[in-house]
Amino acid sequence: MKKYTIALLLLTTTIYVKATSNCWSNNSISGNYPCCPEGTPIQYSDDEGDWGVYMDNWCGIVKNIKTTALETTKTNKPAQTSSASSNAVSNKNELETDLCWSMAGGFPCCSPENTNVVYRDQDGKWGLDEDGNWCGMKNSVQLWNDREKNKETKNEWEAFKVKWDKEFKKDFERLSVFPGEDETKLNFGWYSTTKTLPSIRYSVNKDMSDAVQYDGYFEQHYKLNGTQYYSNKVTIEDLKPNTVYYYQRLLNGEWEKPVIKLKTRDPYNFKFVFVGDPQIGGSHDRFSITNNYERVLTLNEGNRNDAFNWNRTISRSFEFANKPSLLLSAGDQADEECKHLEDNEKGPMELLNEEMQYSAFLLPDLLKSVPVAAAVGNHDASNNNFRKHFNSPNSYTDPKYQDLIPGYNYFFRHHNVLVVVLETNYGYCEDFSNVIEKAIKKYPDVDWRIAMFHHDIYGNGVTHSKEPYIVNELRPCLTQLFYENKFDLVINGHDHVYTASKFISYDNNNYSVSDIKKNKVYKQPKGTFYITANCSTGSKLYDYYKEDLDYVYQNSQTFSATFGILDFKVEDGITKLSIASYDVETYEIIDGPYYFEKTAQCWSKRLGK
Numbered sequence: 069m070k071k072y073t074i075a076l077l078l079l080t081t082t083i084y085v086k087a088t089s090n091c092w093s094n095n096s097i098s099g100n101y102p103c104c105p106e107g108t109p110i111q112y113s114d115d116e117g118d119w120g121v122y123m124d125n126w127c128g129i130v131k132n133i134k135t136t137a138l139e140t141t142k143t144n145k146p147a148q149t150s151s152a153s154s155n156a157v158s159n160k161n162e163l164e165t166d167l168c169w170s171m172a173g174g175f176p177c178c179s180p181e182n183t184n185v186v187y188r189d190q191d192g193k194w195g196l197d198e199d200g201n202w203c204g205m206k207n208s209v210q211l212w213n214d215r216e217k218n219k220e221t222k223n224e225w226e227a228f229k230v231k232w233d234k235e236f237k238k239d240f241e242r243l244s245v246f247p248g249e250d251e252t253k254l255n256f257g258w259y260s261t262t263k264t265l266p267s268i269r270y271s272v273n274k275d276m277s278d279a280v281q282y283d284g285y286f287e288q289h290y291k292l293n294g295t296q297y298y299s300n301k302v303t304i305e306d307l308k309p310n311t312v313y314y315y316q317r318l319l320n321g322e323w324e325k326p327v328i329k330l331k332t333r334d335p336y337n338f339k340f341v342f343v344g345d346p347q348i349g350g351s352h353d354r355f356s357i358t359n360n361y362e363r364v365l366t367l368n369e370g371n372r373n374d375a376f377n378w379n380r381t382i383s384r385s386f387e388f389a390n391k392p393s394l395l396l397s398a399g400d401q402a403d404e405e406c407k408h409l410e411d412n413e414k415g416p417m418e419l420l421n422e423e424m425q426y427s428a429f430l431l432p433d434l435l436k437s438v439p440v441a442a443a444v445g446n447h448d449a450s451n452n453n454f455r456k457h458f459n460s461p462n463s464y465t466d467p468k469y470q471d472l473i474p475g476y477n478y479f480f481r482h483h484n485v486l487v488v489v490l491e492t493n494y495g496y497c498e499d500f501s502n503v504i505e506k507a508i509k510k511y512p513d514v515d516w517r518i519a520m521f522h523h524d525i526y527g528n529g530v531t532h533s534k535e536p537y538i539v540n541e542l543r544p545c546l547t548q549l550f551y552e553n554k555f556d557l558v559i560n561g562h563d564h565v566y567t568a569s570k571f572i573s574y575d576n577n578n579y580s581v582s583d584i585k586k587n588k589v590y591k592q593p594k595g596t597f598y599i600t601a602n603c604s605t606g607s608k609l610y611d612y613y614k615e616d617l618d619y620v621y622q623n624s625q626t627f628s629a630t631f632g633i634l635d636f637k638v639e640d641g642i643t644k645l646s647i648a649s650y651d652v653e654t655y656e657i658i659d660g661p662y663y664f665e666k667t668a669q670c671w672s673k674r675l676g677k
């Protein structure tokens with residue numbers, strides 16, 4: 069729905085329509101609209117549903133659930149996402165319900181005698197009734213992260229819903245803090261609504277006395293919902309380790325308050341948190357108790373659910389890591405794919421939805437004091453909003469593809485770690501080779517070389533891992549580059565299921581594998597270790613192949629939000645890295661730890677150790 073279209077029709081009439089939980093337009097991405105009286109004809113359809121006009125006002129048309137269900141056959145069941153039996157663990161913190169969950173999609177529940185499970189997806193277990201129509205099995209375990217069901221965070225969640233709807237979702241000027249070229253710098257990016265010089269000033273004093281100011285630049289971006297946005301980029305320099313700083317942003321010509329505290333960490337003992345696909349908004353269309361299972365979640369409700377869960381993943385993982393230095397996010401920050409940008413009606417609505425998802429991604433306060441390095445996911449690649457929000461360091465600005473550059477290949481150093489982040493929506497091996505060569509040339513004296521990109525070239529998810537583009541284009545090119553350039557670790561996402569590889573090397577124009585084991589220290593392993601991280605909000609959780617793939621060491625689908633920790637230490641001339649992944653809610657270990665050690669190289673001499 070376009071606001072200006074709606075505006076043409078707005079009259080002063082107040083419509084009374086009985087509020088029911090299946091009135092999805094009450095919580096539309098375009099605003100709050102009443103639902104239409106029964107029998108109102110469809111005037112317009114978009115991703116959220118069908119719209120009608122009643123007394124010169126837009127209204128949402130409620131699906132006639134009974135009719136839909138009766139018309140349903142095996143062939144038009146909603147999108148199927150997972151065909152496997154699950155190893156999901158029933159969560160003690162979940163609210164229990166006896167409601168018929170499948171009614172959210174217009175499907176009745178199976179009779180108690182009908183226990184033959186024909187299919188299983190994220191929403192529950194499915195059977196067929198005696199006429200061959202789909203029915204939902206009551207009391208199925210839901211396999212996605214519906215915050216509404218969590219008892220422990222109930223009060224926090226109720227307060228968040230109000231704040232999200234009234235305030236949070238509308239702020240598209242949130243600050244992104246990215247790593248700078250090295251640990252002495254930070255790169256800031258944000259949208260503004262005015263053409264004013266962007267600046268960041270920082271000080272070691274809380275009252276901002278003796279602050280040092282860094283000015284950046286802005287460029288005109290795009291107009292959305294009648295507001296012109298500008299993309300702002302600023303870099304600050306000369307940050308020292310183990311130091312507390314305070315900083316402010318100059319937004320639309322005014323210094324923001326309060327000032328933000330930022331602490332740099334110990335060069336010999338620091339941690340990165342890593343996550344796969346936050347996929348904020350991915351839970352739209354899920355069957356949820358939010359609406360008593362009378363309809364699926366709207367786009368806004370999906371964004372809101374995942375925004376809360378993302379904040380939860382950040383706060384829980386940062387608490388566990390005890391103040392990490394950096395967050396690595398392996399792509400698909402936002403779920404909205406913006407498939408209809410050419411469509412004058414749907415295009416603006418999709419962009420609005422995507423911006424709400426970016427707003428959610430940047431919402432956690434903790435991300436103002438810990439930089440995030442993000443990769444471009446396939447869901448982030450249909451426009452350049454990623455590049456306009458985020459200020460990537462050492463960006464490779466001249467890739468072979470030029471028509472649309474969603475975001476760049478880039479790299480940075482953090483003390484003794486080189487991180488190369490690739491944009492793998494375009495598989496130009498020459499670009500990847502150039503970026504890696506530049507990165508190694510600029511930062512040769514590091515102990516650890518890590519790559520991150522979205523597409524999992526050694527994952528085993530059923531959704532993507534066997535796609536020809538991944539297997540035949542990305543895998544051979546990147547395996548060789550990482551092996552020959554001695555990369556220790558690669559972090560991917562994309563498949564929404566956790567996989568850890570064996571050590572992967574490259575011989576005779578093909579990959580080869582060497583064994584790996586948890587809880588064992590590796591000093592000179594042959595090859596690179598690949599981790600495919602699961603969806604870090606739990607909005608979309610998929611299955612993995614049960615067959616043995618020669619490169620897979622571990623896989624896991626807990627159907628819960630997860631995160632990983634890279635723990636770097638230098639002790640007695642030995643530089644150490646341990647890697648493990650955890651459940652957000654329970655801190656239960658999902659995989660690892662894997663241990664790696666090397667003799668510390670010359671970077672540590674340069675730092676005087």
Ligand SMILES: [Fe+2]
Pocket residue numbers: 345347399400445447562563564
């Ligand atoms: Fe994804």
